[in-house]
Amino acid sequence: MDDLREEPTKVAKDIIDQGSKGLKFANEAENRIVNILNAYRECEQLSLQQKQEIDALKAKIGAKAEIIVEGEVCWKALDREKKAPYCSRCWIKNKELMPMRDDRNGIHTCIECNNSWDDGTYREPKDQTGRSPWGDRKWK
Numbered sequence: 257m258d259d260l261r262e263e264p265t266k267v268a269k270d271i272i273d274q275g276s277k278g279l280k281f282a283n284e285a286e287n288r289i290v291n292i293l294n295a296y297r298e299c300e301q302l303s304l305q306q307k308q309e310i311d312a313l314k315a316k317i318g319a320k321a322e323i324i325v326e327g328e329v330c331w332k333a334l335d336r337e338k339k340a341p342y343c344s345r346c347w348i349k350n351k352e353l354m355p356m357r358d359d360r361n362g363i364h365t366c367i368e369c370n371n372s373w374d375d376g377t378y379r380e381p382k383d384q385t386g387r388s389p390w391g392d393r394k395w396k
């Protein structure tokens with residue numbers, strides 16, 4: 257009987273123990289769920305960031321592929337300073353970007369088809385009398 261008298265106290269103690277174990281477990285479970293949610297959000301953010309990077313790269317590649325034809329030459333749309341002219345004849349004919357050799361006198365010549373372009377700085381050489389050795393021939 258003595259054992260039974262103490263039983264309610266033991267049961268109450270066990271309930272409290274189990275309850276605190278349950279509470280501890282609930283806290284741990286909450287932390288684990290929060291960690292999972294944080295990792296998920298990080299992944300979500302990362303994939304959004306990667307998607308934006310991919311979109312930016314696609315836009316860049318698209319713009320790079322865009323070719324602007326101007327008379328005898330053509331340019332990559334991204335080459336805003338127009339530093340590297342390509343031959344428009346070769347581009348139109350073969351869809352091939354053929355670099356033009358800089359002849360260092362204002363004339364650029366296609367290394368494939370000999371098409372030439374005056375970048376606006378060409379000055380025809382003149383002899384002592386002021387005549388051009390090529391007569392009145394003009395570059396276009």
Ligand SMILES: [Zn+2]
Nearest residue numbers: 343346366369
């Ligand atoms: Zn050419």
